Amino acid sequence: MNRTCCAALIGCLVFVLAGNAPAAANPPDLILHNGKIVTADKVFSVVAAIAVRGGRIVATGADAEVLAGKGDATKVVDLRGKMVLPGLIDSHVHPRAAMFEFDHDVPDMESIADVLAYVRDRAAKLGDGKWISVQQVFITRLKEQRYPARAELDQAAPKNPVLFSTGPDASLNSLALKLSDIDENWKVTDGGPGYAEKDPATGELTGILRGCMRYVKSQSSSKKATEDDIYSRTLALFRDYNANGITAVADRSADPSAVTRYTKMRDTGDLPVRMSLSFNIATIGELSAIQDRIRKLADHPLRKDDPMLKLVGIKTFLDGGMLTGSAYMRKPWGVSKIYSITDPDYRGVLLIPKERVYPLVRAAIETGLQFTAHSVGDGAVEILIDAYEQAAKDLGVEKVRATRPCITHSNFMGDDLVRRMPALGIVADIQPVWLYLDTRTLQAQFGYDRLRYFQPLKSLFDAGAIAGGGSDHMQKIGAMRAVNHYDPFLGMWVTVSRKARWHDGQLHPEEALSREQMIRFYTNNNAQIIFRDHQIGSLEAGKLADMIVVDRNLLTCPEDDIRETKVLQTYLGGKLVYDRK
Structure with a gap:
């Protein structure tokens, strides 16, 4: 019997033994009543009261039924008509975001002028020769919708190497290129993807690197954090998650040091969110060695079913990004001033050669690990679905379904791709905030019609596929300060409104979710x-x-x-972990 069935059976036994209310001989620790409690169960029941004992729910129902079981020590909370939801879940975070402003505060940057002002300020404070790094300020979110030019970066900081990095892509000034040994004759030599972009008219480097940021020889100019610094700031981030209604997250690129930290938090009782982990697996190098690294994770101590901390699978990066002009598409991107694309046949960047994808997927599925890959473009999504289908032929459909094979981001899709997902239990980890922040640029690049299946949420629900909401939170503490925003209520609003910043109208409102679906998107799914x-x-x-x-x-x-929407209280296992005073 699988765990889901066991949990359901336990729930039924609780009701059978207790009736419609907890037994008076074993009263609950906590009762919330006189509210609108959205259970998000199969029929989406809304009830008035809920009782908790030992961290678990023991009853839900009408006020009189649930209150009848209270004891002398039961804490009773009158909700005064307020709504209760299951704790919200973010399916995609990067908790290292907590360290982004450890050295200094980083202002919001919405224009090239903002970027250059920041570069000048850092040059003045750091002095000549020190590296200046501008991270994850996406060109889709700049008013000019382009990379800062090499000449602009040169002018802002002529005596400092400057790196403007956005995921696997980057724009460098002349000194940064020189220190990285990148000139007009330079080529990728490690067997991985990428290239240095050149001006088609002059043959000179533009300063933009596609898919090969790994070659930049940057050095940190920031003060070094101690483990205590990282621990305390990570806890502060997790508590801010609680303040925004988030009680569980998935770290979608965990490394050994982070796992050690989370384990300590769990063991000392500090961890205020439930965590599922996807280990980051690098994919450049000997294929058999990469497969061995994947297989070894099946024996990791965190593979057991722990309620607070569990390793669920691995994460790789299959393509570039829509924010940087390198997502791998089925059709060419099109020549673009926004993304500095001059090749009419350019389709983006594949970070894993197509023939290497299936062996990695198979190694994960054979050992019971969830495989997911950063897959933004519909070309990358198709390659990953093809690999899952091949695994089903070789290993059996149920073997594949048991691992809940995942597609991370899954932004650009097609009706054919959506319809292929349910049979194999393929799930999608999607970030609505990208629709909110980036629609203006995407529509300018691709046009409205080509975005028909951009984040096709209703189509996924209608097809019976499981899609859930993540933030891809990468930088800063603060739900609306962060890159990307991790306020789940902003995400919910986007799923039902299909509205975006700096953009009039809606992006294909036929893909909007209902209110019930938007809640399931951040809970059950x-x-x-x-x-x-x-x-x-x-x-x-x-x-x-x-x-x-x-x-x-x-x-x-x-x-x-x-x-x-504001969160008033957050409970984790019946314990109050946030209270908005």
Whole structure:
């Protein structure tokens, strides 16, 4: 019997033994009542009261039924009509974001002028010769919608090497190119992807590197953090997740040092969010050695079913990004001033050669690990689905389904790709904030019609595929300061409105979710994606009591009010971990 069935059976037994309310002889620790409690169960029940004992839900139902079981020591909270939701889940974060401003505060940058002002300021403070790094300021989010030019970076900091990096792509000034030994004759030699872009008219380097940021010989100019610094700032980030209603996350690029840190947090009782981990696996090098690294993870101590910390699989990077002009597409991008694309046949960058994808997927599935890959363009999505289908032929459909094969980002799709996912249990980890932040640029590049299947959420739901909401939070602490924003209520609003910043109208409103679906997107569905649906994702007897109280009725409030939602209290296993005073 699988774990999901066991959890369901336990929940049923609780009700059978206790009736509609907890037994008076074994009263609950906590009762919330007089509310609108969205259980997010199969029929999406909304009830008035919920009871918790020992960190788990023991009953939900009408006020009188649940309150009848209270004891002398039961804490009773009158919700005064407020709404309760299951604790929200973010299926894609990078907690190292907590360290981004450890050295100094980094301003928001919305224009080339902002970028250059920051570079000049850093040059003045650091002195000549020190590296200046501008990270993850995406050109799609700059008003000019382009990379800062090599000459502009030269002028802003002529005596400093400057790196403007956005994922696998980057723009460098002349000194940074020189120190990295990159000139007009330079070529990639490690067997991996990428190239240095040249001006087609002059043959000179533009300063833009595509898919090969690994060759930049940058050096940190920031002060070095101690492990205590990292530990405390990571905890501060996790507590801010709690303040935004988030009780579980997936670290989608975990490394050994982070795992050691999370384990210490768990063992000392500090960890305030449930964590599922995808280990980052580098894919350049001997294929058999990479497969061996994947297989060894199957024996990792965190593979056991721990309610707070669990290794669920591996993460790789299959293509570039839509934010940098390197996502791998089925059709050419098209010549573009925005992305500095001059080749009419350019389709983006594949970071893993197509013939190497299936061996990596198979190694993960054979050992029961979830495989996911950063796959933004529809060309990359198609390659990954092809690999999952090949695994099903070779290993059996149920073997594949058991690992919940994942596609991370899955932004550009097609109806044919959506329809292929449910049969193999392929799940999608999607970031609605990208629609909010980047639609203006994407529509300028591709046009409205080509974006028909950009984040096709309703199509995925209608097809029976599991899609869940992540943020891809990469930098800064603060839900709306972060790159990318990790406010889940902004994400919910985007899923139902299909509206974007600096853009009039809606992006294909036929792909908008209903209110019920938007809640499932951040609860049940994400719980399935990160292998915690037997524990969390709905408020049902037998499950862990992760829940939040919010300040408005998300099922009936005006649509634009959804994004303004505030969390009043957050409970993790029935314990209050955030209280908005």
